[in-house]
Amino acid sequence: MARQERGVRTRRNILETMAGLINEVGYEAATISMLVERTGLTRGALYFHFSSKEEMARGVLAEALTSEGVREQEFKLQEWVDIGMLLAYRLPREPLMSAAIRLSIDAKARNVLGTRWPDWVDLGRDLLTEAKRRGELLPHADPWSVAKLAVGSWTGVQLVTEALPESAELVEEISALYQLLLPNVATAGVLARLDTSPRRAEQLARSIPGAASETVHVPAT
Structure with missing residues (x-):
């Protein structure tokens, strides 16, 4: 042992x-x-x-494809949001996660290694499909399309946040992303009860054994 x-x-x-x-x-x-x-x-x-x-x-x-720290919630949409918010909170603090994102956006590395983006889309689609079955999504919201858009938008926000020194912390920027996205896909009753605050992400992260709580500077490549 x-x-x-x-x-x-x-x-x-x-x-x-x-x-x-x-x-x-x-x-x-x-x-x-x-x-x-x-x-x-x-x-x-x-x-x-x-x-x-x-x-x-x-x-x-x-390491990047994880729902660690996400607990079962009343709404599947909240679990979907929690996954993205937790990743945004942990990424600047955990070199393994930040390196995984770098590998995904590095064209040369991607040609050799592939990427986990399709897996992220599939994970989101599965949660959103269940959310739609429960009546949490608006009728026009297609789970796969929403999941794909969210993954692409999340990645874009991360890249821009890293490139612009005046940007807020990533978890705050991703919080703003969900606040813009969710009104277009969530039913009104569910939307009013979803929590997209950075504080929630921090609280969830603290429940993960060994998760970092202090910001780690990640040099640019």
């Missing part, structure tokens, strides 16, 4: 180190030699856990 726990910690350390390199220098410039130097592991130890740099990067990508 102790050996298994060490293996889990080592694997996590490799992923976190890989994420740090991606945030600092980008996927293409990150090398196994850099990982060896920063982790203190041998190449053999690295390759015991991951067969290649590409597999490590895919492990980082997998």
Whole structure:
């Protein structure tokens, strides 16, 4: 059991180190030699856990697709909002998540690794489909179309927020996005009871074991 726990910690350390390199220098410039130097592991130890740099990067990508911290709510629309708000709160604070987003928007990395955007759209579509079944969505709101639009808009807001130093914190900008989007898809009775506040995202994040609560500066690539 102790050996298994060490293996889990080592694997996590490799992923976190890989994420740090991606945030600092980008996927293409990150090398196994850099990982060896920063982790203190041998190449053999690295390759015991991951067969290649590409597999490590895919492990980082997998971290972004999560509903961790989201609890069952009265409205499925609230759960859908909570997922996006939580990601916005955690991304600037957790290098693994920020690196996963960088991999998704890096055209060269995307050609090699693929992207999790289709998975995000599918996750949103499933929640929105259930929301529509429960009468939470307006008749014209198509779950797949709304999910796709939301993922694209979320990503765009994240990129612009990072590029413009005068922007508010990402979670505040994403809160504003939902406040603009939801009146066009949610029924009036449900809309009035949805919480899109950044404070809610922070409270949900604090329930996640090991989740960071302080802002971590992520250098631009």
